[in-house]
Amino acid sequence: MSKLLEIALGLVTGIGGFLEAGSLATAAQAGAAFGFQLIWAIALGTIAIAVLVEMGGRLAAVSQHTLPDAMRERFGIRFFLVPLVAVVVVSFLVLASEVGGVCLALQFTTGISFRWWAVPVAVALWLFLWKGTFGMVEKGASMLGLVTLSFVVGALKLHPPLADVGAGLVPSLPAHDTAQYWFMGVSILGASVSPYLFYFYSAGAVEDGWDESYLGINRVVAGLGMTFGGTIAVAVVACATLVLHSLGIQVDRYEQLPLLLSVPLGLWGFRLFAASLAIACFGAALEIALQLAYLVAQGFGWRWGENVRPREAARFALVYTVALPLAGLLIVTGVDVLKLTIFSMALTALSLPVTVVPLLVLMNDPDYLGDRTNGWLSNGAVLAVCVLACVVALVTIPLKIMGS
Amino acid sequence: MRAASLLIGSALLTGCGPSASAKVEKATIALRSWKSTLWLAEQEEGRGAIPAKFAEQVRRAAEEEQDKARAERRKAAAE
Amino acid sequence: MELGREVLDQQVIDARGIHMGKVDGVILSLGDGPARVSALVIGGTTLLWRIHAGLARWVERRRGGQGHVDRIPWDQVMKIGVDIKVNFEAERSPALHWERWVRDRIIGRIPGA
Numbered sequence: 001m002s003k004l005l006e007i008a009l010g011l012v013t014g015i016g017g018f019l020e021a022g023s024l025a026t027a028a029q030a031g032a033a034f035g036f037q038l039i040w041a042i043a044l045g046t047i048a049i050a051v052l053v054e055m056g057g058r059l060a061a062v063s064q065h066t067l068p069d070a071m072r073e074r075f076g077i078r079f080f081l082v083p084l085v086a087v088v089v090v091s092f093l094v095l096a097s098e099v100g101g102v103c104l105a106l107q108f109t110t111g112i113s114f115r116w117w118a119v120p121v122a123v124a125l126w127l128f129l130w131k132g133t134f135g136m137v138e139k140g141a142s143m144l145g146l147v148t149l150s151f152v153v154g155a156l157k158l159h160p161p162l163a164d165v166g167a168g169l170v171p172s173l174p175a176h177d178t179a180q181y182w183f184m185g186v187s188i189l190g191a192s193v194s195p196y197l198f199y200f201y202s203a204g205a206v207e208d209g210w211d212e213s214y215l216g217i218n219r220v221v222a223g224l225g226m227t228f229g230g231t232i233a234v235a236v237v238a239c240a241t242l243v244l245h246s247l248g249i250q251v252d253r254y255e256q257l258p259l260l261l262s263v264p265l266g267l268w269g270f271r272l273f274a275a276s277l278a279i280a281c282f283g284a285a286l287e288i289a290l291q292l293a294y295l296v297a298q299g300f301g302w303r304w305g306e307n308v309r310p311r312e313a314a315r316f317a318l319v320y321t322v323a324l325p326l327a328g329l330l331i332v333t334g335v336d337v338l339k340l341t342i343f344s345m346a347l348t349a350l351s352l353p354v355t356v357v358p359l360l361v362l363m364n365d366p367d368y369l370g371d372r373t374n375g376w377l378s379n380g381a382v383l384a385v386c387v388l389a390c391v392v393a394l395v396t397i398p399l400k401i402m403g404s
Numbered sequence: 405m406r407a408a409s410l411l412i413g414s415a416l417l418t419g420c421g422p423s424a425s426a427k428v429e430k431a432t433i434a435l436r437s438w439k440s441t442l443w444l445a446e447q448e449e450g451r452g453a454i455p456a457k458f459a460e461q462v463r464r465a466a467e468e469e470q471d472k473a474r475a476e477r478r479k480a481a482a483e
Numbered sequence: 484m485e486l487g488r489e490v491l492d493q494q495v496i497d498a499r500g501i502h503m504g505k506v507d508g509v510i511l512s513l514g515d516g517p518a519r520v521s522a523l524v525i526g527g528t529t530l531l532w533r534i535h536a537g538l539a540r541w542v543e544r545r546r547g548g549q550g551h552v553d554r555i556p557w558d559q560v561m562k563i564g565v566d567i568k569v570n571f572e573a574e575r576s577p578a579l580h581w582e583r584w585v586r587d588r589i590i591g592r593i594p595g596a
Contacts, residue, residue, distance in 0.1 A: 064565060072505060073492050077533055080492075111457040130595055247440045250433070255465040256441055262453040263444075270454050301494050301505035301525075302582065311596040314586035321590070402422070 007220050013138060014225015016145030019232050020284035021101035022094060022191035022348075024277065025341045027233045028260060029251040030184045031240025033177070036160075039168030039234055041185040045192025046230030048385040051378055052193065052356065054222035055363050056202035061210040061218060063368040067202040068298035070368055071358050083358050084299055086351045087195050088292060093344035094196065095288045096327040099125070100337035101281030104254045105274045115334050122328030125285050129320050134207040134306035137290060141283030148232050148280050150261060150272040155238035157264040165238065183396035187342055189389045190349030192230070198359070200291040203298075207306065215372070236260065254338050285327075293319040346400070350393035352386040427480035434473040438466045486520070494566040495525060495555070497573035503553075504578050506567065508533070510554065520557050523567070525578040527552035551580035 030038040060066055065073070072080045102121045103114035128137065174181040201222075210218070239260040240251070249256065257277075261269035290306060297304035297316040310317035331337070360382060363374040422430070442463065449459040486509055495503040508524035527550030531539035543549060553576045555569055562568040573579055590596050 069494065073494070076487070076492050077507075077530055081534065108458050108461065111461070130593075243444075247444060248436055249440045249444065250437045252434065252437070252469055253465045255462050258454065258458065259441075259444060259448060262448050266451075266453045267455070270458070301502055303502045309596060310590050310593070311586050314582055314590040317590050317596075318585050321593075 003217055006214075007217055009139060010217065010221030011225050011228065012146065013142040014221060015228045015232070016142035016148065017283055017287070018226065018229025019145070019148040019151070019236070019276070019280045021097045021277075021281050021337075021341050022194070022345045023188075023233045024101075024236060024257070024280070025251070025254070025338060026184065026187045026191045026345055027236035028240045028244075028257055029342065030188060031237035032244035032249055032251045033184065034174055034181060035241045035245045036164045036168030036237065037172055037174060038181070038185055038188060039165065039237055040171045041188040042192060042230055042233045042237065043169055044385065045189045046226055046233075048189075048382060049193045049197055050223050050226035051382055052198045052359065053201045053226060054219055055359060055374070055378070055382075056198035057205045057210065057218035057222060058215060058372060059359070059362060059368060060202040060205035061214050062212055062370055062372050064206065064211075065368065066206050066294065066298055067199050067359060067362070068295045070362050072299045072301075074362055074365065074368070075358060079358075080299060083354050084295065086354045087199070087295055090344065090348050090351050090355075091196050091288050091292050091295075092323060092327065093340065093347065094194065095285055095292070095323060096330040096335075097337065097341040097344050098281040098285035098288060099324075099327045100331045100335070100340060101254075102278050102285065103331055104337060105278035105281070108255075108258055108277075109271075109274045114337070115332050118328045118331035121282075122324045125282065125289065126321060126324045128286055129289060129306070129324075130310060130317070132306070134204065134290075137283075137286050137306065138204055138208075141279070141286055144279045145283050147272065148276045150265070150269070150276055151232055151235040151239060154261045154264040154269060155235040155242075158239060158242040160238040160242060165234070168237075179396060179399045182392055183346065183400045186349045186389055186392040186396055187345040188233075189385070190345035190347070190352070190393070192233070193352060193356075193385065193389070194348055195351075195355040196288045196291045199295060200287045203291065203294040212372075239264070252338065285324075289320040289323055289327075292323050293317070346393055346397050349389040350397065352389045356382060356386045424480045424483040427483075428477055431473040431477035431480065435470055435477075438470050438473070442466050489563055490520070490523070490567070493563075495523065495578075496566050496568050497576075498568075498570060499572055501573050501579075503569070503573045503576060522557055523555040523560065523569075525553045525555065525576075526550065526580065527577075551577040553578035 027042065030041070056067055059070060063070060068084075071083065099118060099121055100114065103117035106112070106117045106121070107114040132140075205214070205218070243249075243260055243263045244251065244256070251257070258270050258273045261273040261276075263269070265272065293316050294304060296302075296319045297313070300315075302315045303313040304316040305313055330340075360374070360379055362368055364379065366373055445454065445459050445462040445466075448454045449456060454462075490506055490509055492505050492507075494505055497503055504525045506523050506525060507527075507529035509520055510522040510524060511518040512521040528539045528543050528546075529549070529552060531542060559570045560567060561570050
């Protein structure tokens, strides 16, 4: 496949795959509560994930190891267990949120409660992984995910004052509710810098057979793909600001979200919202489930691969075969999907140092990266974001729990 | 780990949660927010931007959240 | 050779390219001269011993043994590079016991596997 086509596909994956339950919910809540003020959090998160995704791709292309593979080998089992457990727990909660997102989208369109959709959706996801190939998951789900561009269309129709949007890029202090402001900021960071994104991306680089000649593509795909994806999240903030914030509406339930697109785009907006929510969450759920399987299988040295038949990689298949029904079960219990989504984003932010620092250490190890190790700037920038996210999460999560 | 427990501990000690008046204010804001949501949903349904089936879901969600907020406000006012 | 960095926890691949697992442990033979590696160990409770000795002991007491362990003699090790390649076919190896068990009892029973 020509390199240009690869870039195009990679960009599509980045754009279409960026928005999911977490980034949608956190952006909508932030826009409704604080207008454009938290856009800087999206910008910061987007830059951080672009850098991390590029690192994951570089690690895979140069060392021919995926991240979990390299982590166990480099750190030994005792140190590997810590990020393993952290990522498994957090990923599972995020997975459940995505399943919930799909179910809610179906509830909005059919009127049938989301709890009834949990089992069929979990089964559909499982079937996709059982019978599908890596290419199908990566490219198919993401291409359909381009429907989330509707938020950009909706935002433009609402004529956001660009000066205010720009001003939002600079961090500012809120006029009220400081704890809530920082909690939302940190949730946005957790939504943008999802470990599953760079773990999945590095596994994908190996599945797609990338080598050192792909480093340029890797940089373009990671950088541009994530940036365009981040713009969609900014568009959600814009819609929320102009539709909800202006009316004093704060986001407490998913039911309020379709209004973000129905106001600018009418009934088609409503349909596009439901489609965006369903597709974005479905795609994200597939990737997270796969990433869980990669993480566990590669960490323990089992056979793995989405392109082999399940019986050729039985334990690998078992991981997602167990994770998906469990996630579905959580949704069947009728848990508050919005609270679950926001909470899992905050938890992601809290766990960032544990999930990111191993990657950073590897990226500076010439045994794995040869002469392609990190520069001090990328190291410093990523470390700073992770520490910031963790510290803010440590302070705001207890406050949030106490406040509700 | 110790730093985390110290932070959480101090947060708990300094506030022990929001005050009663803060809770009342929070509930009031929620009630107002849902009132506006209902108004907006009605507008949208009126012009055909959202289907009746969905508008019904918004009303149901609003009712649940408003009941919750009123109960919170009553509890906080009694403190 | 640095055992910790180059051998332990490295991926082991058999003669047909099948992933056998990670090196969970190493057996050293002590005699005159420096200690020599006599075997690689995969599977069973070997890994558990490195995580938590107490837990490993409890599991071994309950199961009456070390579980399905494969001790690969050092002379079967062909190459140590990105992965460790060994000179036999893993199909019947105890290291893959659980892989076979999951395949036969669970995954294999689901249609379309």
